[in-house]
Amino acid sequence: MLGWHDKRLLKDILPAKEAKAIEKALGYTTAEELLGHHVRKYSHHGSGVGIGDAQEGDLVTVVGEVAVAKQSFTQSGKLLYKVTVLTETERIGISFFGAKHIPRLLPEGTRALFTGKVRYYRNEPQLSHPEFIVIPRPGTGAKITATGGMKSLAAYGDVEDVARRLVDREYIPIYAGTATMTTWRIMAAVQRVLETMPVIPEPLIAVPNGLPSFDEAIRGIHDPGDHDPSTFITRLKYNEALSLATVMAIRRADTKNRKAPPMPRALQGHQHMLIDALNFQLTDGQKQVIREISSDIEQRTPMSRLLQGEVGSGKTIVSLIAMLQAIDSGRQCAMLAPTEVLATQHARSLSTTLNNAGLDVRVVLLTGSMSTAAKREALLEIVAGNADIVVGTHAIIQDTVEFFDLGLVVVDEQHRFGVEQRDRLRTKGREGLTPHLLVMTATPIPRTIAMTVFGDLSVSTLRELPGGRRPIQTSVIPDYKPGWVKRGWERIGEEVLAGRQAYVVCPRIEGEGGVLEMHAYLATEIFPGLNVAMLHGRMDADLKDQVMAEFAAGEIDVLVATTVIEVGIDVANATVMLIREAERFGVSQIHQLRGRVGRGSHDSLCLLHTTFDEHSPQGQRLTAIAATTDGFQLSELDLQVRQEGDVLGTRQSGSDTKLRHLSFITDQKIIERALIDAAELVATDRRRALELVSEIAMVNQEYLEKS
Numbered sequence: 001m002l003g004w005h006d007k008r009l010l011k012d013i014l015p016a017k018e019a020k021a022i023e024k025a026l027g028y029t030t031a032e033e034l035l036g037h038h039v040r041k042y043s044h045h046g047s048g049v050g051i052g053d054a055q056e057g058d059l060v061t062v063v064g065e066v067a068v069a070k071q072s073f074t075q076s077g078k079l080l081y082k083v084t085v086l087t088e089t090e091r092i093g094i095s096f097f098g099a100k101h102i103p104r105l106l107p108e109g110t111r112a113l114f115t116g117k118v119r120y121y122r123n124e125p126q127l128s129h130p131e132f133i134v135i136p137r138p139g140t141g142a143k144i145t146a147t148g149g150m151k152s153l154a155a156y157g158d159v160e161d162v163a164r165r166l167v168d169r170e171y172i173p174i175y176a177g178t179a180t181m182t183t184w185r186i187m188a189a190v191q192r193v194l195e196t197m198p199v200i201p202e203p204l205i206a207v208p209n210g211l212p213s214f215d216e217a218i219r220g221i222h223d224p225g226d227h228d229p230s231t232f233i234t235r236l237k238y239n240e241a242l243s244l245a246t247v248m249a250i251r252r253a254d255t256k257n258r259k260a261p262p263m264p265r266a267l268q269g270h271q272h273m274l275i276d277a278l279n280f281q282l283t284d285g286q287k288q289v290i291r292e293i294s295s296d297i298e299q300r301t302p303m304s305r306l307l308q309g310e311v312g313s314g315k316t317i318v319s320l321i322a323m324l325q326a327i328d329s330g331r332q333c334a335m336l337a338p339t340e341v342l343a344t345q346h347a348r349s350l351s352t353t354l355n356n357a358g359l360d361v362r363v364v365l366l367t368g369s370m371s372t373a374a375k376r377e378a379l380l381e382i383v384a385g386n387a388d389i390v391v392g393t394h395a396i397i398q399d400t401v402e403f404f405d406l407g408l409v410v411v412d413e414q415h416r417f418g419v420e421q422r423d424r425l426r427t428k429g430r431e432g433l434t435p436h437l438l439v440m441t442a443t444p445i446p447r448t449i450a451m452t453v454f455g456d457l458s459v460s461t462l463r464e465l466p467g468g469r470r471p472i473q474t475s476v477i478p479d480y481k482p483g484w485v486k487r488g489w490e491r492i493g494e495e496v497l498a499g500r501q502a503y504v505v506c507p508r509i510e511g512e513g514g515v516l517e518m519h520a521y522l523a524t525e526i527f528p529g530l531n532v533a534m535l536h537g538r539m540d541a542d543l544k545d546q547v548m549a550e551f552a553a554g555e556i557d558v559l560v561a562t563t564v565i566e567v568g569i570d571v572a573n574a575t576v577m578l579i580r581e582a583e584r585f586g587v588s589q590i591h592q593l594r595g596r597v598g599r600g601s602h603d604s605l606c607l608l609h610t611t612f613d614e615h616s617p618q619g620q621r622l623t624a625i626a627a628t629t630d631g632f633q634l635s636e637l638d639l640q641v642r643q644e645g646d647v648l649g650t651r652q653s654g655s656d657t658k659l660r661h662l663s664f665i666t667d668q669k670i671i672e673r674a675l676i677d678a679a680e681l682v683a684t685d686r687r688r689a690l691e692l693v694s695e696i697a698m699v700n701q702e703y704l705e706k707s
Helices: 016-026 031-035 148-156 159-167 183-196 214-220 230-256 270-277 284-297 315-328 340-356 372-384 419-426 447-452 482-497 515-526 541-552 587-594 617-627 631-642 649-653 668-684 686-692
Strands: 039-044 059-073 079-086 091-097 111-121 124-128 131-134 171-175 304-309 332-336 363-366 389-392 406-411 436-441 458-462 472-478 501-505 532-535 558-561 574-579 604-610
Touching: 016 031, 016 148, 016 183, 031 183, 059 091, 059 171, 091 111, 111 183, 148 159, 148 183, 159 183, 171 183, 214 230, 230 447, 230 668, 230 686, 270 315, 270 340, 284 304, 284 315, 284 436, 284 458, 304 315, 315 332, 315 340, 315 406, 315 436, 332 340, 340 363, 340 389, 340 541, 363 372, 406 419, 447 668, 472 482, 472 617, 482 501, 482 574, 482 604, 515 532, 515 558, 532 541, 574 587, 587 604, 587 617, 587 631, 604 617, 617 631, 668 686
Parallel strands: 091 124, 304 436, 304 458, 332 389, 332 406, 363 389, 406 436, 472 604, 501 558, 501 574, 532 558, 574 604
Antiparallel strands: 039 171, 059 079, 059 111, 079 091, 111 124, 111 131
């Protein structure tokens, strides 16, 4: 955590039984892991902690006051004691069966902390026989009463004394617990760890202005005293933001210290000839991005640029124009694609565009599934310099691939690759030179993420679609409205009768609603007179290529597929897509899939089938997706749905760098401050900056200092 670690073993700090229980329930073995455990909410004296958006069966902890208490008997004669607890925002019903001492412990007016599994009855939250602690009013000196799992606190001393230390304070932290590890049991363990922890030296040169020290923050988030916990949380948010910002500041500085092959624009070269030969007009946005890239790759400092744009905004032609500038300078280019399907399509599409323009530019494909002889031939063309553009998958990153003179690297769908993967390709330049880098994504990136996770890259954006592209109408089809489902199939049939084609996307290959079942159903029951084909990842590569070629040629009317069509299939005649069980797909994934239609001049339609009610969170999310085709608005929605999670993450860095406190949605000012501070830190004390983030795999010193 930004230069600080507490590797003390819990078994050396806590009672042995408690250390084992924590390891079994939470997986923690060190003090640092326990101190990083999530505080879900705080109960401030006079306020309650409620159930919120907990689902049926979730273990919850609530704090509130008993407003109503009623005692009765069941038909079998068992005592039933029902109370209604009021929090700040909720009424929660709680039932106790056969416990004669409960009425005495929980009369009306009692304030208590309850833990139990939630269930809903007539949409009202209920708890049945939860464990609880009675919390006396401050200053009354009343006795604390605890039940159930609270007896485990005896391991830390007298139960009442321990419980009083936990609940007799201004702010009570409520932790995310489990059935066997309740919030107060975690509280007791955390308190013991804090009591035995020495003062933490400030990991930064000085305490950031206006924020508490790191030691105060680590302690304060668990035991705020009479301070608002938000000030301690803000410091930990800042630390997380500074970690990300420092990573990127180091990478920016590292790039500036490298040398790249300058590739000036030729007045009458291949680039100029292609632009003149295009049978369409480049958009103003494309022209601007081409100018930005062209200026970058003329320099001796390596370009590191991210090109983001909607599906169909024309990123590929922009990248080809950039590659031709490199070729005009006598350099080679490499285009890295995430799948063999996409690599093959790129190679075919680039070759077609170049041939149509009358340009003698050699495009070579290199993938893992190619025969040994074909690979050998491709490798010889690459090392001899005969290959101008090399298009491939991870295969082109391998050590066996040597370029004659690599000047520009283009990475398509960059989110599918780790930072180290794309940078390995940049080590293949000639005589120690670093090739220029252009990474592309059709998944628009929220500004706060662009500033941090991609902070080492300059950003270019394509917002407008080329002329002739039609907007895509999107509608939600609930499964519980069979008339709507029937109408969805009819719309597909109407499009096919009009000479167009359709996609049906399924969330799985086998089982109910899978590709195999849906293909058989559509081919025999719904569209028996049409050519219905299927495509999925387990099919032989040659068969997949054949199906896609037939679909592109218009020989297939309806293609039933998994998300293998998410990238790499460009069929202008496909005008309708139905996504089955759309709630199972992410926001950006649905947007990517939807971008497979609307690629021609015809009106297009995307139908989002769902098994959820329109008022459910899943239904509301799909309604929001249907309301806009603006990928930048959807990227913000996607961020809200997913939250922050794994930011640098295993996909990006090979390390676990989950954000615990920082929010890309609400903490923009903290992020902006961290970016400024990180740049200054790297400029003034690079060694200290490296030490602070040394455990993030993508910036360990050995990796960063390879150059």
